[in-house]
Amino acid sequence: MSTRLIVIGNGPVGHKFLETLVESGAAGDYEITVFGAEPRPAYDRVHLTAWFETRNADDLNMVSEGFYEDNNILIRNHEKVVAIDRANKTISSDRGLTTSYDKIILATGSFPFVPPVPGHDRDNTFVYRTIEDLEAITAASKHARVGTVVGGGLLGLEAAKAIKDLGLKTHVVEFAPRLMAVQVDDGGGAMLRGKIEQLGVSVHTGKNTQQIIDGENAAHKMCFADGEELETDLIVFSAGIRPQDELGQQAELTIGERGGIVINDHCQTSDPDIYAIGEAALWGGRIFGMIAPGNNMAVAAADHITQTGESTFSGADMSSKLKLMGVDVASVGDAHGNTPDSLSYSYINQVDGVYKKIVVDKDRKHLLGAVLVGDTGDYSNLLQFALNKMDLPEQPDSMILPSIDGGGFAMGVDALPDDAVICSCNNVTKADVVSAVAAGSVTLGDLKDTTKAATGCGGCAALTTQLLNSELTNLGYEVNTDLCEHFPYTRQDLYNIIRIEKIKSFEELLEKHGTGHGCDICKPTTASILATCWNDHILEDKHHVLQDTNDYFMANMQKDGTYSVVPRVAGGEITPDKLIVLGQVAKKYDLYTKITGGQRVDLFGARGEQLPVIWRELIDAGFESGHAYGKSLRTVKSCVGSTWCRYGVQDSVGAAIQIENRYKGLRSPHKLKMAVSGCTRECAEAQCKDVGIIATENGFNMYVCGNGGMKPRHADLFATDLDYDTLIKYIDRFFMFYIRTADRLQRTSVWMDNMEGGLEYLQSVIIEDKLGICAELESEMAHVVGTYQCEWKTTIEDPEKVKRFDHFVNSDENDSNVVFVKERQQIRPASEDERKDLIATA
Amino acid sequence: MSTENNWKEICHIDAIVPNAGRCALVEGEQVAIFRVSKSGNDELYAIHNHDPFSKANVLSRGIVGSLSERVVVASPIYKQHFCLQTGECLEDEATQLKTWQVRVENNMVQLSA
Numbered sequence: 001m002s003t004r005l006i007v008i009g010n011g012p013v014g015h016k017f018l019e020t021l022v023e024s025g026a027a028g029d030y031e032i033t034v035f036g037a038e039p040r041p042a043y044d045r046v047h048l049t050a051w052f053e054t055r056n057a058d059d060l061n062m063v064s065e066g067f068y069e070d071n072n073i074l075i076r077n078h079e080k081v082v083a084i085d086r087a088n089k090t091i092s093s094d095r096g097l098t099t100s101y102d103k104i105i106l107a108t109g110s111f112p113f114v115p116p117v118p119g120h121d122r123d124n125t126f127v128y129r130t131i132e133d134l135e136a137i138t139a140a141s142k143h144a145r146v147g148t149v150v151g152g153g154l155l156g157l158e159a160a161k162a163i164k165d166l167g168l169k170t171h172v173v174e175f176a177p178r179l180m181a182v183q184v185d186d187g188g189g190a191m192l193r194g195k196i197e198q199l200g201v202s203v204h205t206g207k208n209t210q211q212i213i214d215g216e217n218a219a220h221k222m223c224f225a226d227g228e229e230l231e232t233d234l235i236v237f238s239a240g241i242r243p244q245d246e247l248g249q250q251a252e253l254t255i256g257e258r259g260g261i262v263i264n265d266h267c268q269t270s271d272p273d274i275y276a277i278g279e280a281a282l283w284g285g286r287i288f289g290m291i292a293p294g295n296n297m298a299v300a301a302a303d304h305i306t307q308t309g310e311s312t313f314s315g316a317d318m319s320s321k322l323k324l325m326g327v328d329v330a331s332v333g334d335a336h337g338n339t340p341d342s343l344s345y346s347y348i349n350q351v352d353g354v355y356k357k358i359v360v361d362k363d364r365k366h367l368l369g370a371v372l373v374g375d376t377g378d379y380s381n382l383l384q385f386a387l388n389k390m391d392l393p394e395q396p397d398s399m400i401l402p403s404i405d406g407g408g409f410a411m412g413v414d415a416l417p418d419d420a421v422i423c424s425c426n427n428v429t430k431a432d433v434v435s436a437v438a439a440g441s442v443t444l445g446d447l448k449d450t451t452k453a454a455t456g457c458g459g460c461a462a463l464t465t466q467l468l469n470s471e472l473t474n475l476g477y478e479v480n481t482d483l484c485e486h487f488p489y490t491r492q493d494l495y496n497i498i499r500i501e502k503i504k505s506f507e508e509l510l511e512k513h514g515t516g517h518g519c520d521i522c523k524p525t526t527a528s529i530l531a532t533c534w535n536d537h538i539l540e541d542k543h544h545v546l547q548d549t550n551d552y553f554m555a556n557m558q559k560d561g562t563y564s565v566v567p568r569v570a571g572g573e574i575t576p577d578k579l580i581v582l583g584q585v586a587k588k589y590d591l592y593t594k595i596t597g598g599q600r601v602d603l604f605g606a607r608g609e610q611l612p613v614i615w616r617e618l619i620d621a622g623f624e625s626g627h628a629y630g631k632s633l634r635t636v637k638s639c640v641g642s643t644w645c646r647y648g649v650q651d652s653v654g655a656a657i658q659i660e661n662r663y664k665g666l667r668s669p670h671k672l673k674m675a676v677s678g679c680t681r682e683c684a685e686a687q688c689k690d691v692g693i694i695a696t697e698n699g700f701n702m703y704v705c706g707n708g709g710m711k712p713r714h715a716d717l718f719a720t721d722l723d724y725d726t727l728i729k730y731i732d733r734f735f736m737f738y739i740r741t742a743d744r745l746q747r748t749s750v751w752m753d754n755m756e757g758g759l760e761y762l763q764s765v766i767i768e769d770k771l772g773i774c775a776e777l778e779s780e781m782a783h784v785v786g787t788y789q790c791e792w793k794t795t796i797e798d799p800e801k802v803k804r805f806d807h808f809v810n811s812d813e814n815d816s817n818v819v820f821v822k823e824r825q826q827i828r829p830a831s832e833d834e835r836k837d838l839i840a841t842a
Numbered sequence: 843m844s845t846e847n848n849w850k851e852i853c854h855i856d857a858i859v860p861n862a863g864r865c866a867l868v869e870g871e872q873v874a875i876f877r878v879s880k881s882g883n884d885e886l887y888a889i890h891n892h893d894p895f896s897k898a899n900v901l902s903r904g905i906v907g908s909l910s911e912r913v914v915v916a917s918p919i920y921k922q923h924f925c926l927q928t929g930e931c932l933e934d935e936a937t938q939l940k941t942w943q944v945r946v947e948n949n950m951v952q953l954s955a
Contacts, residue, residue: 519905520907544862549919552903559896559919561898803857
């Protein structure tokens with residue numbers, strides 16, 4: 001008889017519980033029903049604000065496809081459990097269902113606290129908790145000029161950013177004398193306030209709202225205790241959370257004085273068959289309003305119910321590092337120096353807007369806490385010292401002082417104990433990373449895959465990398481990043497050498513920096529770098545012999561040694577006349593014809609010697625090379641856009657054509673794909689491209705580093721609402737930075753994943769020009785764009801080059817081994833048996 | 843042993859770009875002839891043009907290079923390496939391609955058939 005398990009609450013923590021249960025392998029022993037009051041399955045509430053980027057709830061979805069079905073979990077969304085009958089062991093819902101249970105998990109979360117001031121329930125007042133709240137705020141913003149957030153904490157500042165992004169004049173009203181009163185101290189709060197005011201948000205601290213009444217110039221007037229007033233059209237309350245413990249009260253479980261369902265270390269409530277996890281639960285007199293402790297509770301509860309693990313919940317460190325409205329803020333441990341006799345050191349730099357403070361114990365031996373605003377680079381270091389009670393250096397302030405003359409302080413990762421938590425989002429310890437490295441994860445990208453370290457907030461990426469490098473050294477790995485036996489350099493080294501020394505040929509490079517004859521790795525790599533740097537024709541004698549299979553004949557070699565031909569159809573737009581030419585050419589040379597995924601036409605079965613004549617006809621009809629054969633830009637796919645589509649907001653086809661024509665022929669470490677969608681419906685599937693562009697009412701959103709293929713990856717949102725010129729500027733920089741620094745055959749996704757700092761670092765290089773190279777990147781791209789030639793046009797104009805396409809150097813015959821048979825009215829290569837028969841009867 | 847009489851003229855040396863291959867038809871067989879050049883010195887090699895892994899006649903279109911001390915061509919299809927001197931496949935010792943003697947006389951490439 002299986003156990004009837006009821007999970008009440010379908011938020012991130014409830015879902016984490018289900019995932020843990022499924023991973024434990026014990027899910028089959030349970031009959032699981034999940035109730036969720038919201039209309040949709042579990043979504044990522046932590047990243048709620050990201051909804052504004054696409055306004056698509058699916059992007060926040062946490063439930064993998066088939067998760068409930070495959071694991072026999074009954075999901076009841078939009079249904080609220082209203083009562084627990086502990087005597088009869090049943091629950092009942094607001095839809096009239098009554099059902100029995102053996103165990104209950106209460107994961108009901110919290111509700112936003114709205115100060116009970118008169119007028120708090122007027123029209124156009126909101127909270128910031130669910131997707132529905134965000135939808136309502138967005139709708140109301142259309143008729144508003146001024147928006148006010150009540151609450152200057154973490155979530156309040158997120159709400160303020162959202163309101164500002166909706167185009168409203170934005171105010172933040174905070175009761176406490178500073179922003180983020182929980183996480184930062186007065187000094188940090190002042191620095192944060194300055195930075196946020198610079199962004200055009202008005203901050204009002206120490207304000208006690210007394211009532212909200214009709215405004216004169218706006219919908220509301222907020223009246224404060226100090227006599228001041230503020231007029232605003234909409235109000236968002238974000239003044240903290242309260243545990244959603246209604247069911248616990250109804251069921252007469254033990255409840256804390258100020259709310260919260262009391263739990264033990266196994267997350268059991270006062271009724272051992274009922275567990276509570278997440279923000280509804282009260283442990284050690286505390287509510288934990290963050291995701292990491294919630295997840296830990298979920299794991300502890302699952303372990304206890306299934307008896308498959310031994311984890312317990314023993315409190316949590318509430319240290320955090322975040323970026324609020326573009327400002328870096330971090331807080332570690334006892335940030336306020338509440339520990340008796342504690343001492344603090346602080347560093348204030350008003351020029352760069354940096355504030356740092358550390359709190360140490362009276363013996364100056366151990367770090368107790370820290371506050372960082374404006375620069376959180378020291379966060380992981382400080383966190384490890386605080387969590388692991390590591391001995392501080394002689395001068396503790398060296399940990400936060402800027403490193404002038406290469407000074408500064410860096411912790412050796414060797415000093416960390418094995419159980420030091422490296423990634424607190426996913427609870428990955430040093431020991432986990434060490435054993436993953438020993439088991440063969442030797443890049444940051446591998447480690448993210450195997451341990452999940454650095455995949456949450458990303459704050460630990462630098463520390464994870466340090467640990468990785470130190471472990472590789474400890475294990476005696478000699479990390480050989482040489483491109484191949486002929487060059488003791490990485491691709492990036494070679495790129496720099498070629499640029500700086502102005503090397504123009506492989507021969508010259510080999511003579512100066514390599515050994516042997518080269519090989520099928522270093523030759524095409526060099527050819528690609530030379531093409532990016534100098535953009536000579538790839539079939540010039542000195543470059544021709546470097547080209548990989550497809551570039552060698554500027555066509556894609558198929559399994560039988562014949563080629564396919566793909567002319568460029570920029571943006572997928574083609575005239576009927578050109579389409580007819582493609583049909584005529586295919587018919588004349590009896591080529592197998594197929595539409596590609598990149599919105600163009602592929603013609604298969606051309607013999608090498610036919611390529612120049614086929615291309616002569618195509619070029620005469622106005623076609624040019626599609627570079628389908630190159631590690632280069634392939635296509636810019638597009639949807640039909642605002643020209644025809646009822647929903648389109650921009651001309652996506654026009655943009656795609658312009659963009660494809662700009663980057664056509666660009667050689668890169670791997671193929672590059674792009675797409676432009678005309679609206680948020682995303683019909684061009686831009687989010688699986690290296691660079692994807694999605695039109696918005698205000699311009700374009702730019703996504704980067706997605707790919708399809710063997711290991712699909714969604715692209716990350718890189719920048720929003722760009723005008724066309726800025727978009728092009730960012731793409732120029734992005735591509736050139738990739739071409740400069742990526743490894744051979746490394747796609748943009750892996751390239752970014754292996755970069756310390758990932759997306760944020762990339763944004764700082766490309767948007768903020770952190771490395772000061774953007775002008776260079778743009779001028780290098782301008783050179784490539786300005787020297788474009790259609791490789792096929794140049795080739796067919798040179799009789800010497802055309803001769804190389806003949807199969808035999810000494811005969812006009814064709815390769816007798818190439819044999820086709822017909823299938824569905826078109827040719828295909830003969831199978832081996834078919835070929836033998838056909839050759840024998842010929 | 844080959845004698846003078848067996849040398850068959852194929853093409854002018856300029857028909858083969860340095861560090862590339864071309865295919866020749868010799869008595870019904872496809873021969874991939876490679877011209878490997880370094881610092882102006884040419885060495886010529888000839889192996890069968892048939893790639894036993896893909897079963898396509900393509901080896902003359904592979905990239906020429908060296909691995910350790912051996913001069914090799916990489917198959918353009920699945921990238922196995924063949925020693926140009928011996929015809930041996932570096933990834934699969936059991937696979938061995940036929941080789942021919944090749945030389946340049948008065949700028950003409952000749953094959954010993």
